[in-house]
Amino acid sequence: MSGLLSVVTAVVAIALVKATPLAYAGLGGVISENAGVVNISLEGMMVGGAFTAVLASYYTGNLFLAVCAAAVAGGLMALALAYFAVTLKADQIIVGMALNVLGIGGAAYLLSAVFGQPGASPQVRSFGSLSHASSGDLSALFTNPSANLLFWLAIALIAAVHVVLYRTKVGVHLRAVGEEPRAAATAGIDVARVRYAATIIGGMLAALGGAYLSIGEVNLYSDGMVQGRGFIALAAVIFGKWTPLGTAGACLFFGFFSSLQIVLQRTNVPAQLFEMLPYVLTIIAICGFIGRSRPPAADGIPYEA
Amino acid sequence: MPEPIRRFASSLVAIALALGAAAVIMLAFHANPLAAYGALLSGALGTRQGFAETLVQMTAFLFAGLGVALAFRAGLFNIGAEGQLTVGALATAVVAAGLHLPRPIELPLCLLAGALAGGAWAAIAGLLRARFGASEVITTIMLNYIAFLGANYLVSGPLQGNVAAPETALISPTAMLAPIVPETRLTAAFPLAIVIALALAWWLRRTVAGYELRAVGRSERAARYAGIDVRRTIVQAMAMSGGLAGLAGATEVLGLFHRFNVQLSPGYGFTSIAVALIGGSDPLGVIFSSFFFGLMQNGALSMQALAGVPKDLVSIVEGLVILFVAANWLGGRLRLRGTASVIAPGSDELPAQGAAAR
Numbered sequence: 001m002s003g004l005l006s007v008v009t010a011v012v013a014i015a016l017v018k019a020t021p022l023a024y025a026g027l028g029g030v031i032s033e034n035a036g037v038v039n040i041s042l043e044g045m046m047v048g049g050a051f052t053a054v055l056a057s058y059y060t061g062n063l064f065l066a067v068c069a070a071a072v073a074g075g076l077m078a079l080a081l082a083y084f085a086v087t088l089k090a091d092q093i094i095v096g097m098a099l100n101v102l103g104i105g106g107a108a109y110l111l112s113a114v115f116g117q118p119g120a121s122p123q124v125r126s127f128g129s130l131s132h133a134s135s136g137d138l139s140a141l142f143t144n145p146s147a148n149l150l151f152w153l154a155i156a157l158i159a160a161v162h163v164v165l166y167r168t169k170v171g172v173h174l175r176a177v178g179e180e181p182r183a184a185a186t187a188g189i190d191v192a193r194v195r196y197a198a199t200i201i202g203g204m205l206a207a208l209g210g211a212y213l214s215i216g217e218v219n220l221y222s223d224g225m226v227q228g229r230g231f232i233a234l235a236a237v238i239f240g241k242w243t244p245l246g247t248a249g250a251c252l253f254f255g256f257f258s259s260l261q262i263v264l265q266r267t268n269v270p271a272q273l274f275e276m277l278p279y280v281l282t283i284i285a286i287c288g289f290i291g292r293s294r295p296p297a298a299d300g301i302p303y304e305a
Numbered sequence: 306m307p308e309p310i311r312r313f314a315s316s317l318v319a320i321a322l323a324l325g326a327a328a329v330i331m332l333a334f335h336a337n338p339l340a341a342y343g344a345l346l347s348g349a350l351g352t353r354q355g356f357a358e359t360l361v362q363m364t365a366f367l368f369a370g371l372g373v374a375l376a377f378r379a380g381l382f383n384i385g386a387e388g389q390l391t392v393g394a395l396a397t398a399v400v401a402a403g404l405h406l407p408r409p410i411e412l413p414l415c416l417l418a419g420a421l422a423g424g425a426w427a428a429i430a431g432l433l434r435a436r437f438g439a440s441e442v443i444t445t446i447m448l449n450y451i452a453f454l455g456a457n458y459l460v461s462g463p464l465q466g467n468v469a470a471p472e473t474a475l476i477s478p479t480a481m482l483a484p485i486v487p488e489t490r491l492t493a494a495f496p497l498a499i500v501i502a503l504a505l506a507w508w509l510r511r512t513v514a515g516y517e518l519r520a521v522g523r524s525e526r527a528a529r530y531a532g533i534d535v536r537r538t539i540v541q542a543m544a545m546s547g548g549l550a551g552l553a554g555a556t557e558v559l560g561l562f563h564r565f566n567v568q569l570s571p572g573y574g575f576t577s578i579a580v581a582l583i584g585g586s587d588p589l590g591v592i593f594s595s596f597f598f599g600l601m602q603n604g605a606l607s608m609q610a611l612a613g614v615p616k617d618l619v620s621i622v623e624g625l626v627i628l629f630v631a632a633n634w635l636g637g638r639l640r641l642r643g644t645a646s647v648i649a650p651g652s653d654e655l656p657a658q659g660a661a662a663r
Binding site for chain 2: 040080084088090091093094095097098099100101102104105106108109111112113118228231234235238270272273275276279280282283286287288
C-alpha cells in the first residue's frame, strides 16, 4: 500500500515539475495569440531564456538577476517578432521560424564563443532543489518555497493571466484586438500597442520557462535541452483552446504523460509511444474532434489600418 | 522591376545583410569575419573534394527545398519536411535492405518507397486541411515529432538491424548509389535532383495541374469559382511536397549512409524552408538557393577548423536571412500563401466543413 502511494506521489511530483516549463511557454502563447499574434517561436524563446539565465547566473551568481535576464532576453526576441509581425506586417509563421533558428543557433554559437566549450555550459548557481521533486519527491515542492520559486510563480501566473484576460479592462482590450481589430481600433484601442505589449510579455514568459529548465531543474545549459518543449507548449495552447486555464490543464496532462513514461521506464511500454501522445492528441483536437478548438478570429493576420 | 528579378534582388539583399550582421557578431567576439568567410569559401569551393561535398549537401537541400517551395505555391506552409524526410529515409532503408533485385529495378523501387512514404506522411496534413480545415502549419509540426519518435522507437526495437546502435540493417549492395566523382561522396542523386527541379519548373508553368496548383495558391476562392477541385489540389500538393522531402531522405540512405539512423539529417528539412524562401518558391530559384545553403553547411566546418569561428554561426546567418526575406524590404508581392488564417485556415477559404469543424 505504501509502495503504491509512493508511486502515485512520485508520478504527481514529476508531472508538476514537467508541466511547469510548458505552462510558462503556453501562457506566453495564450497572451500573444489572444491579441492576434501567432508565436511559433516559443521554442526559440525558451532556448534564449534557458541560455541567458545560465549566462547571468555564471557572471553574477545572483538567481534573481538570472531570472530577470532570461525574461529580458525573451522580451527582446519577442520585440523582434512584434516589429516584423505588427509593424512590417510580415508573415508571422516565417518570422517565428527565423527566431527559432536564431535562438537555437545563437545559443549554440555563444556556448562556444563565451564558454569556449560546445555542447554544454559549466555548472552555475541554480535553484537546485527542484531536482528532488523531479526525482519523485513530492514534499520537496512544499518544504522549501524559495527554492521552488519558479514553480510557485508559474501557479500564480496561471491565475493572474486568467483574471487579467477575463476580469479586467486590459484583458477585454487584448481579446478585442485578437478577435476584431477593426472594431477595437474604432473603439479607440491602439491595436499595434496592445499587440506589441502582448507579444513581449508572452516572450518573457516563454523565456522564464526556459530559465526553469536550465537553472531550476538543473544547473547548466546544454544544446538541445529544450527539446521541442516550445512546440509542445504550442500544442497545449491549441489543446487548451487558447485559454489560460485550459492551456495549464493541457500542460499538466502532457506533464502527466511524460511522468508516467519516466515512472514506467522499467516496464515494456516503449517511452516514445507515450511521448507521441501530446502531438497525436493535438492533431485530433485541431480537427475538431474534441469540442471546439477555435483560435481568436484575427490570430495570425496583420492589421491593416 | 520585373517580378523574378525583384525577387532575386531581394534574396541577394537578405543574404548580404545577414552576412553583414553575422560579421558584426564575429567582431564582437574578436574574430576576423574576413578570415572566417575566406575559410568558409575555400573549404566549400577551393578543392575538388570540397566542391563535391558542397554539391552533396546541396542535393538534400534541393530535394527538400523543392518540396517546401511547391507547397508554398499552392498556398500551403509545409513545416513538416524534416519529418517527411525521416519517414522517407526509413521506408527506403527498409525496402533497400529487404529486396535483392537487379540494380535497374531495385534502385527505382527504393527511391519510389522513399517518395511514397514521405508523400503519404505529408498527405495526412493535406487531407486534414482539405477535410477539416485543420492548419497544415500545426499538423505538420506535430507530424514531425510523431515521425521522429516513431522512427526512434522502430530503430531501437522492431526494425533494429544492428545490435550496437539504434539503426536499421545495411542495405543490399544493389541498392547503393556509387560516387560519380572518385574519392568524393557525390552520387547520381545530384543530377537527379537537378533534373527533377527542371521538370518541376516545366510542370508548374506548362501543365494544367501545375496551373491549378498555382491558382489555388493565389486564391482558393477564385480557384473554386473557376471550377478547380481545391481539396484535391491541396492534398495532391502536400503529397508531392512530402514526396520530394522523402526523396531527400531516400538519397541520403542510398548514397551516403546505406542504412537509416536517427542522426541522418542535420536538419535539412527545417533548413529547406529557408531554401524555398530564398529561392522565391520557384524550382529554378531553389537550385541557386540550395547551392548557397550547401556551401554554407559544408564551409562551416572549415570555418570552424581554420578560423576558429564556431560552425553555429551559419545558423545565425540562416535565421537572419529568413527574417530579412520575411521583412520584404524591396516591397512587391511576398504573399506566398493565401490570406487564410494561419492557425485554423478554413476560416474564410474552406467554409463548408472547415467552419463546422472550428
